Amino acid sequence: MSSTEAAGNVKTVIGGSKSRTSALLMLLHMRTFVALILVFVFFAIAAPNFLSAGNMLIISKHVALNALLAIGMTFVIIAGGIDLSVGSIVGLCAMVAGYLVLYGIDLGFLGVAYSLQFNTIEICLIVLVVGIFIGSINGFLITKLNVAPFIATLGTLYVARGAALLFSEGRTFPNLAGNPEYGSDTFRVIGSGTFFGLPVSVWIMVVVALIAAYLATRTPLGRHIYAVGGNERGAALSGVRVDRVKMLVYMFSGLCAALVGLIISSQLQASHPATGETFELNAIAAAVLGGTSMSGGRGRIGGTIVGAFVIGILADGLIMMGVSSFWQTVIKGLVIIAAVVVDQVQQKLQARVVLQQNAD
Amino acid sequence: MSDTVDADAHPIGLKIRNGSKIYPGTQALKNVDFDLRMGAVNVLVGENGAGKSTLMKVIAGVEQLNGGTIELDGQEIVFADKSEAARHGVGIVFQELNLFPNLTVAENIFVGHEKTRGGIHIDRAAQTTAARALMKRLEQNIDPGTPLGNLRIGQQQIVEIAKALAENARILILDEPTSALSAAEVEVLFRVIKDLKQQGVGIVYISHRLEELIRIGDYITVLRDGAITGSRSMQGVDIPWIVANMIGSASKEFPKTVAHDLGQEVFRVEEICLPSPAGGYAVDHMSLAVREGEIVGLYGLMGAGRSELLECIMAQHPNSSGRMFISGQAVREKSVAGRIRRGLALIPEDRKRDGLIQIMSIRENLTMSSLLDFTRGFHLSLKAEAAKAAEFVKRMAIKIASLEHPVSSLSGGNQQKVVIGKALMTKPKILLMDEPSRGIDIGAKAEIFRTMRHLAADGLGILFVTSDLEEVLALSDRILVMANGRLTGQFPAGANAADVVSAATPNLNRIEAQ
Numbered sequence: 001m002s003s004t005e006a007a008g009n010v011k012t013v014i015g016g017s018k019s020r021t022s023a024l025l026m027l028l029h030m031r032t033f034v035a036l037i038l039v040f041v042f043f044a045i046a047a048p049n050f051l052s053a054g055n056m057l058i059i060s061k062h063v064a065l066n067a068l069l070a071i072g073m074t075f076v077i078i079a080g081g082i083d084l085s086v087g088s089i090v091g092l093c094a095m096v097a098g099y100l101v102l103y104g105i106d107l108g109f110l111g112v113a114y115s116l117q118f119n120t121i122e123i124c125l126i127v128l129v130v131g132i133f134i135g136s137i138n139g140f141l142i143t144k145l146n147v148a149p150f151i152a153t154l155g156t157l158y159v160a161r162g163a164a165l166l167f168s169e170g171r172t173f174p175n176l177a178g179n180p181e182y183g184s185d186t187f188r189v190i191g192s193g194t195f196f197g198l199p200v201s202v203w204i205m206v207v208v209a210l211i212a213a214y215l216a217t218r219t220p221l222g223r224h225i226y227a228v229g230g231n232e233r234g235a236a237l238s239g240v241r242v243d244r245v246k247m248l249v250y251m252f253s254g255l256c257a258a259l260v261g262l263i264i265s266s267q268l269q270a271s272h273p274a275t276g277e278t279f280e281l282n283a284i285a286a287a288v289l290g291g292t293s294m295s296g297g298r299g300r301i302g303g304t305i306v307g308a309f310v311i312g313i314l315a316d317g318l319i320m321m322g323v324s325s326f327w328q329t330v331i332k333g334l335v336i337i338a339a340v341v342v343d344q345v346q347q348k349l350q351a352r353v354v355l356q357q358n359a360d
Numbered sequence: 361m362s363d364t365v366d367a368d369a370h371p372i373g374l375k376i377r378n379g380s381k382i383y384p385g386t387q388a389l390k391n392v393d394f395d396l397r398m399g400a401v402n403v404l405v406g407e408n409g410a411g412k413s414t415l416m417k418v419i420a421g422v423e424q425l426n427g428g429t430i431e432l433d434g435q436e437i438v439f440a441d442k443s444e445a446a447r448h449g450v451g452i453v454f455q456e457l458n459l460f461p462n463l464t465v466a467e468n469i470f471v472g473h474e475k476t477r478g479g480i481h482i483d484r485a486a487q488t489t490a491a492r493a494l495m496k497r498l499e500q501n502i503d504p505g506t507p508l509g510n511l512r513i514g515q516q517q518i519v520e521i522a523k524a525l526a527e528n529a530r531i532l533i534l535d536e537p538t539s540a541l542s543a544a545e546v547e548v549l550f551r552v553i554k555d556l557k558q559q560g561v562g563i564v565y566i567s568h569r570l571e572e573l574i575r576i577g578d579y580i581t582v583l584r585d586g587a588i589t590g591s592r593s594m595q596g597v598d599i600p601w602i603v604a605n606m607i608g609s610a611s612k613e614f615p616k617t618v619a620h621d622l623g624q625e626v627f628r629v630e631e632i633c634l635p636s637p638a639g640g641y642a643v644d645h646m647s648l649a650v651r652e653g654e655i656v657g658l659y660g661l662m663g664a665g666r667s668e669l670l671e672c673i674m675a676q677h678p679n680s681s682g683r684m685f686i687s688g689q690a691v692r693e694k695s696v697a698g699r700i701r702r703g704l705a706l707i708p709e710d711r712k713r714d715g716l717i718q719i720m721s722i723r724e725n726l727t728m729s730s731l732l733d734f735t736r737g738f739h740l741s742l743k744a745e746a747a748k749a750a751e752f753v754k755r756m757a758i759k760i761a762s763l764e765h766p767v768s769s770l771s772g773g774n775q776q777k778v779v780i781g782k783a784l785m786t787k788p789k790i791l792l793m794d795e796p797s798r799g800i801d802i803g804a805k806a807e808i809f810r811t812m813r814h815l816a817a818d819g820l821g822i823l824f825v826t827s828d829l830e831e832v833l834a835l836s837d838r839i840l841v842m843a844n845g846r847l848t849g850q851f852p853a854g855a856n857a858a859d860v861v862s863a864a865t866p867n868l869n870r871i872e873a874q
Contacts, residue, residue: 219738220731230717238728239697297719354769
């Protein structure tokens, strides 16, 4: 086919069904949401008890954890990076939280026979600082020492996991009930408390998501994150402080992971050093499913939250239907691949529509 | 070298008659008659966009003529693609290197036509031997096993030439082969060219360095706006003749300089130095000043250090040194953001790579450097931002369907206007423009030039870099010329073109003396 013929065909395709194209585009644009409705309706019909309030609460608690990690991951990916270390940060932060609740900080190494004890708020702050600190190490390696994000965060994945194991020599910290004397008996509220009928962990997710969405769309920092991922050199020449932006996204990702570490140790009232293994992959999956482009510059917090819900509902729904865990894994993989394929189709279509509008 | 040119000694190997090439929107070649003589150096010269590269692409089979004929050895022929041209003995060395830094020299030379045993197994030994022989012929001490990325740019250029030679080219096209070579490497190249000539190879040589052309050319063809304006043997040709044919008498539709008074000195740089990775300085103790409302044109050939100078000013080279003053105040900011705040703005040469963020919208690109203007505390007012973006779209006359479309959907000229709009939104005092008319059509060019004039009339100081002679002559209030990283000439508006060219090629006197 000659090129003129091809051009003619394209024209008829566009010209002949302009309204259909834009309707299709609209549908594709909302694809994650459509997927969410589809899985929801499917399980509502196929799985008994799926719609019960108790089940909804359980699912939302599961989703909150992955969504929190995925929010941090979304910023990192939009800025053109990747953070493989979040699962390990979850583990390490859970261990730090458990240690602080159980033992506090023993000042014996200073020669003082006294141990510092902390209340719940203090414990939370310390744990969050630990998460941000590991994120800043990632950022430092990537911006100042020019280590590729994949490698830098792969390194911290192992280091943080190792540190978590060293903390307790591989053992679990049990019975994190806390001590009313020190004001740490409220620690369990983070994971098992409720507020207006919703679990506290879900509220945390909602608040973080709202802040993140605001950050992404309504602040210069958010715009700069997109710019760095879209064209780092171009952003730098426009006066964007690229290194600072990258540093901040990894620190934010570390913060999100620390929150998850706190929630899990509080929920279980115990912390285990293997907590959070492979969580990073679920977070990446949620971000990608929500329309975040792995090549950077594109993605939305809202999309990521919906993506996390799709993954969470799919996982819990399949369990309720009694589908084997092997099949669950296969289905999850297929859904992710389908999401990316649809994303490609949408982008092609979108570019074509814009070209046509310009021509008109 | 070419004291006596005997037309019979140089038979015509390839002949183009009435050749036309039309691209959407422009006619790149207009009824061109071109004779390529064997055993001689056929020099091709013209301004950027004159059609030299198109003509060469036609000969090398990369592009096909829309009208007219090509004859090879008296027989009409059509090259469907580059490999067919290569089979007929036409080799081309492109200006941009088409090499693989991760492969060895030998692998690069034979990429695409590997020496094999049985069509599967690469005969490494044979390739290495052949590559070594080629390197010897080119007088280079380069081991064929070296990864290409380890070589200097000049050596890489030699490898590119070796690649063409390896295919036994009878016709060899060299597009700006010396732009990245050192003086010694140029000498080697010229010896190789002489050798090839004696073996009967027909060489087409494109360069902006006029002194080189006069030195090694046997025949010269001058192109302007897609038409041939002069074609003769090199005997008696001098630079004024070439320049006269290159730019003609009738000037293009550039806006005439509107007289307005120049203000105070707004920008000055002193002793800017940038060490070059190849040794020496890429920018060698450059000093210059720009006044309010003045357009200073910085002319020079590729590799003269012009872009590097602008990059130094815009804080892109941590290794550079020197002093900078804006309205008499020293600039000490080390970051791009800091310098933008002080009133500097850069329009980069490579729009795609440096100027725009392609996947973002027109609005987001326009406001990228001035987001803080729309921010209170943390809060970015999208409304104020969109209003400002719309204002600049109108002011710059950017043709768009919607502010929210990706900037990549625009034409080159409109994209350039977005880049300029982004720079202007920061309210600069000095605008640095690196090849502002690169890759945009004539109409958009004229608009950009008009915009530059208006901005200058409003008191903005503009320092623009170009390798287009006509542009620098028509647009500048003052012309500076750079060569080898140094300032080699300074001319008022309306300077003589030949003088400007001579200043850009300071080696001329040395070579003529030989």
